[in-house]
Amino acid sequence: MTTSSRGLxxxxxxxxxxxxxxxxxxxxPSGWTAPVSVAAEHVVANYADVPSVLRMSxxxxxxxxxxETDHRREGxxxxxxxxxxxxxxxxxxxxxxHDGTPTQHAFATLFExxxxxxxxxxxxxxxxxxxxxxxxGLRYAAFDAHGKQTAxxxxxxxxxxxxxxxxxVTADGVLTAYxxxxxxxxxxxxxxxxxNGTWTKGQPVxxxxxxxxxxxxxxxxxxxxxxxxxxxxxxxKGGEGHAYAAFSSDAGRSWSDPVRLDxxxxxxRVNLELLDDGSAAASWIEFADKRAQFRVRRLDGSGAKSxxxxxxxxxxxxxxxxxxMARIGDELVFAWTERVSPADDDSPLSVKTAVASLRx
Numbered sequence: 104m105t106t107s108s109r110g111l112x113x114x115x116x117x118x119x120x121x122x123x124x125x126x127x128x129x130x131x132p133s134g135w136t137a138p139v140s141v142a143a144e145h146v147v148a149n150y151a152d153v154p155s156v157l158r159m160s161x162x163x164x165x166x167x168x169x170x171e172t173d174h175r176r177e178g179x180x181x182x183x184x185x186x187x188x189x190x191x192x193x194x195x196x197x198x199x200x201h202d203g204t205p206t207q208h209a210f211a212t213l214f215e216x217x218x219x220x221x222x223x224x225x226x227x228x229x230x231x232x233x234x235x236x237x238x239x240g241l242r243y244a245a246f247d248a249h250g251k252q253t254a255x256x257x258x259x260x261x262x263x264x265x266x267x268x269x270x271x272v273t274a275d276g277v278l279t280a281y282x283x284x285x286x287x288x289x290x291x292x293x294x295x296x297x298x299n300g301t302w303t304k305g306q307p308v309x310x311x312x313x314x315x316x317x318x319x320x321x322x323x324x325x326x327x328x329x330x331x332x333x334x335x336x337x338x339x340k341g342g343e344g345h346a347y348a349a350f351s352s353d354a355g356r357s358w359s360d361p362v363r364l365d366x367x368x369x370x371x372r373v374n375l376e377l378l379d380d381g382s383a384a385a386s387w388i389e390f391a392d393k394r395a396q397f398r399v400r401r402l403d404g405s406g407a408k409s410x411x412x413x414x415x416x417x418x419x420x421x422x423x424x425x426x427x428m429a430r431i432g433d434e435l436v437f438a439w440t441e442r443v444s445p446a447d448d449d450s451p452l453s454v455k456t457a458v459a460s461l462r463x
Contacts, residue, residue: 104427104428104429104436104438105155105156105157105158105213105429106429106430106431107157107158107159107160108160109129109131109158109162110129110130110131110431111129111130111429111431111436112127112128112129112130112156112157112158113127113128113129113130113135113427113438113454113456114126114127114141114153114154114155114156114166115127115454116146116148116153116154117138118148122144122145123144123145123146123147123148124140124141124143124144124146125140125141125143125146125154125156125166125168126138126139126140126141127139127141127156127166127190129158130431130436135456139189139190140190141154141156141166141168141184141186141190141193142184142192142193142196143166143168143182143184143196145170146168146169146170147168147169147170147171147179147209150421150422150423150424150425151210151265151266151267151320151322151421151424151425152169152209152210152265152267153424153425154166154167154168154169155167155211155212155213157213157214157215157221159215159219159221160215160219161219161248162187162189163185163186163187163248164185164186164187164189164190165183165184165185165186165213165221166183166184166185166186166193166213167181167182167183167184167211167213167223168181168182169181169182169208169209169211170182172205173205173206176205176206176207177207178204178205178206178207178228179207179208179209180198180200180208181198181199181200181208181209181211181223181225182196182197182198183196183197183198183199183213183221183223183246184196184197185221185246185250194250197250197252199223199225199242199244199246199252199255200225200227200229200242200244200255201255202227202229204228204229206227206228206229206231207226207227207228207231207239207264208225208226208227208228208229209225209226209265210225210226210265210266210267210268210322211223211224211225211268212224212225212267212268212269212270212279214270214271214272214277215272216245216272216277217272217276217277219248220245220246220247220248220253221245221246221247222243222244222245222270222277223243223244223245223246224241224242224243224244224258224268224270224279225241225242225268226239226240226241226242226262226264226265226268227239227240227241227242228240228264237264238260238261239261239262239263239264239284240257240258240259240260240261240262241257241258241259241262241268241279241281242255242256242257242258243255243256243257243258243279243297243302244256254300256302258279258295258302258305259281259283259293259295259305261283261284261285261286262281262282262283262284262293263281263282263283263284263290263318263319264284264318265318265320266281266282266290266318266319266320266321266322266323267322267425268280268281268322269281269322269323269324269325270325271325271326271327271332272327273327273329273330273331273332273354273355274329274330274354275296275298275330275353275354276296276297276298276354277296277297278294278295278296278297278325278327278332278354278355279294279295279296279297279325280292280293280294280308280323280324280325280334280336281293281294281295281305281322281323282318282319282321282322282323282336283305283307287314288314288315288316289312289313289314290313290314290315290318290319291307291308291309291310291311291312291313291338292307292308292309292311292323292334292336292338293305293306293307293308294306294308294325294334294355294358296354296355296356308323308334308336308349308358308361309347309349309358309360309361311338311340312340313338313339313340314340315339319337319339319371320421321336321337321371321372322336323335323336323373324336324373324374324375325375326375326376326377326383327354327355327377328377328379330352330353330354331350331351331352331377331381332350332351332354332355332377333348333349333350333351333375333377333383333385334348334349334351334355334358334375335347335348335364335373335374335375335385335387336348336371336373337369337370337371337372337373337387343368344368344369344370344371344390345363345364345365345368345369346363346364346365346369346371346373346385346387347361347362347363347364348361348362348364348373348375348383348385348402349361349362349404350362350381350383350403350404359404360406362402362403362404362406362408364385364387364400364402365387365389365398366389366391366411367389367390367391368389368390368391369387369388369389369390370387370388370389370390370395370419371387371388372387372388372425372426373385373386373387374386374387374426374427374428375428376428376429376430376435378401378430378461381403381404382401382402382403383401383402383403384399384400384401384428384430384435384461385399385400385401385402386398386399386414386426386428386437388417388419388423388426389411389413390419393419394416394419395416395417395418395419395423396413396414396415396416396417397413397414397415397416397417397426397437397439398411398412398413398414399411399412399414399428399435399437399459400412412459414426414437414439414457414459415437415439415441415455415457417439417441418441418442422440422442422452423439423440423441424439424440424452426438426439427439430461433460433461433462434458434459434460434461435458435459435460435461436456436457436458437456437457437458437459438454438455438456439454439455440452440453440454440455441453441455
């Protein structure tokens with residue numbers, strides 16, 4: 104989900120036979136609009152690597168998705184398209200990457216730059232399997248209002264290979280967070296900032312020291328208001344899964360001590376929204392007594408936390424996807440997927456939403 108001056112955008116993949124299509128709807132004062140299709144078919148459907156639709160400040164819609172290029176290597180190409188007429192027509196899809204390798208280009212995040220250009224970051228495996236390296240990098244590109252690409256830069260040359268990315272715009276510029284990957288397989292959360300056209304070297308939010316020799320498919324999430332920022336993430340050092348959040352008052356240059364989100368244990372899949380008073384609403388998947396719950400609570404940098412509230416019971420497996428939360432005005436809107444027939448693991452998935460008021 105993404106927010107704009109017009110409302111809230113919710114996007115999803117709809118399957119009809121062998122065809123998968125990116126669709127979206129917008130929530131305004133009168134509720135959700137009818138679904139609109141993006142000019143993209145046969146989109147890769149993946150519970151963690153999901154397409155998105157973003158409305159920019161001038162009303163332009165931007166969308167991203169991936170298509171498979173090499174099944175054996177899990178190769179995908181990333182595409183971006185824009186619409187100036189609320190989705191009735193779309194520009195010719197183009198890729199921000201030009202390496203031509205049948206490798207992974209995925210897990211993208213769209214955002215609007217302070218220059219009003221479209222920014223995109225993604226995981227890029229162009230060096231994987233080509234030079235005896237298993238490094239996957241985090242890259243950045245930008246497009247102007249006419250769709251001309253204006254940037255293509257490497258942010259970090261070795262990151263976790265399949266954890267979703269995140270990026271926000273602070274008063275000091277773009278801030279991104281991602282799961283890093285050290286030479287000895289420590290995979291902690293790092294941030295980097297775009298300053299004067301150059302990305303700073305990634306720095307850890309907190310030294311969790313989680314060493315794992317495989318991707319946990321559990322990325323961080325950022326939220327920002329002015330120079331205030333917050334980040335939430337998952338870690339499982341010692342085999343215990345927990346979700347945390349940290350706060351920054353200097354646009355991500357430094358971070359507070361982590362605040363734990365879960366009460367017993369967590370499967371991660373975190374979301375975060377900064378609120379007007381500097382606190383944040385954070386959500387995660389709580390896992391206790393063999394049950395998984397989509398939960399939310401309010402917290403701040405001092406460590407103060409409200410009691411957790413359950414949004415919905417969800418499956419502990421990947422079929423429940425990545426739950427979403429976004430703020431619009433005085434409301435929090437939640438979205439998640441669940442089986443049409445919960446007792447039937449083969450029944451179709453449907454998209455569910457719920458709304459909570461922030462008024463006290």
